Amino acid sequence: MSILAVTHLSLTLQDQHILKNISLSVEEGDVVGLIGPNGSGKTTLFNVLSGFLVPTHGSVHFRGQDITGFSPSKRAHMGIGRVFQNFGIFREMTLEENVLVALEALPAEQRKALGNLKEVVQGTLEMVGLSGHAKKKAGSLSGGQMRLLEIARTLKSGKELFLLDEPTAGVAPKMTHQVGDLISELKRDRKTVLIIEHDLPFISRVCDRVIVLNVGEVVLDGKPSEVKQHRKLQEIYFGADPTS
Ligand SMILES: Nc1ncnc2c1ncn2[C@@H]1O[C@H](COP(=O)(O)OP(=O)(O)O)[C@@H](O)[C@H]1O
Numbered sequence: 001m002s003i004l005a006v007t008h009l010s011l012t013l014q015d016q017h018i019l020k021n022i023s024l025s026v027e028e029g030d031v032v033g034l035i036g037p038n039g040s041g042k043t044t045l046f047n048v049l050s051g052f053l054v055p056t057h058g059s060v061h062f063r064g065q066d067i068t069g070f071s072p073s074k075r076a077h078m079g080i081g082r083v084f085q086n087f088g089i090f091r092e093m094t095l096e097e098n099v100l101v102a103l104e105a106l107p108a109e110q111r112k113a114l115g116n117l118k119e120v121v122q123g124t125l126e127m128v129g130l131s132g133h134a135k136k137k138a139g140s141l142s143g144g145q146m147r148l149l150e151i152a153r154t155l156k157s158g159k160e161l162f163l164l165d166e167p168t169a170g171v172a173p174k175m176t177h178q179v180g181d182l183i184s185e186l187k188r189d190r191k192t193v194l195i196i197e198h199d200l201p202f203i204s205r206v207c208d209r210v211i212v213l214n215v216g217e218v219v220l221d222g223k224p225s226e227v228k229q230h231r232k233l234q235e236i237y238f239g240a241d242p243t244s
């Protein structure tokens, strides 16, 4: 059974057909890239998957259960995690405290399974290259560092399916590989990841599969190597080299 199944999903907002008859399914443990030009509906699709928008038609199933009408918080409890830009960071707390708060919110069983929380906090900060800032207030970080902290926290939140919307946006190029490392770690743990990114080389590196949206429709769905070479991808980007 797929962990996520979207069936004939459409969304119309103010007479605009934003998502059109989208069907896709994602297997547990897969890392799937979602790409497409600006305005193609990627973030809107995430809003529907996380429960912030109700589709006009169609359904969303999570582990076989119809969750189309479920609230965002109910979906979060079920294991769907979404990373928001700099949302949920406590700026007056240190980085250590920020990660610890996320771990302490885990169900007791999951928390115990992690072992020594201090070590987990340290390891999490190391993974995103922020261990040198552990005692600093989160508010003193750069935008990109805060983004890494937010991603690291969400990835430690015990979720099963992660929705990452442009996780490398605002992150210094030399630090984007840390986002890639975090995703690889999730994959090792058999977590499932849906990731919106403009950076095709990054997508090719971390994803098993790529789905291309254009004007609210799924136009390609396949292995990164296949999608990258596809004539349609070139057409969508109006002849621009999508790898640049
Ligand atoms: N709340 C809304 N009301 C009306 N139109 C919206 C709303 N949210 C997004 N849109 C429109 O939906 C389309 C897709 O937007 P979006 O999902 O943000 O695209 P992407 O993330 O692929 O860049 C755009 O044309 C945008 O203007």
Ligand SMILES: [Mg+2]
Residues within 6 Å of the ligand: 042, 043, 044
């Ligand atoms: Mg977007």
